[in-house]
C-alpha cells in the first residue's frame with residue numbers, strides 16, 4: 001500500500017475537515033439567501049422617508065463589504081474542497097511541510113504552515129511600512145517645496 005503525501009492526516013481527520021468545509025459553505029449559502037430575502041422584502045415595502053433610505057444605504061454598503069469578504073471566503077472553501085480530494089491538501093504551499101491538524105481544523109482553508117504564514121505576514125507588514133514611508137517622504141518633499 002502506498003503512503004499518501006499528506007499521510008500526517010488520518011482518513012478520519014480528513015473527513016472531519018471536509019465536513020467542516022461543507023458546513024461552512026452551507027452557512028454562507030444560507031446567509032446569502034437570508035440577506036437576499038431581507039433586501040427584497042425591504043425594497044418591496046415601497047415609499048420611505050429620506051432618513052430611512054439613508055440608513056438603508058449605509059446598511060447596504062456594510063452588507064456589500066461583508067458579502068465581498070464572504071464570497072471570497074466561499075471561493076476559497078470551494079477551492080479547498082476540490083483540493084481535499086488530492087494529496088496536496090494539508091501540505092504547505094510554501095515549503096511543502098505538512099500543516100498540523102490542529103491548525104487545519106481551526107482554519108480548514110489554510111494553505112501555509114504556521115512558520116511560512118508568519119513569515120509572509122511579516123513581509124506583508126514590512127512592505128506596507130516601506131510603501132508608507134515612501135509616500136510619506138514624497139509628501140514631505142512636496143510640502144517642503146511649497147513653503
Ligand SMILES: [Zn+2]
Pocket residue numbers: 092093094095096097112113114115116117
Ligand atoms: Zn511552510
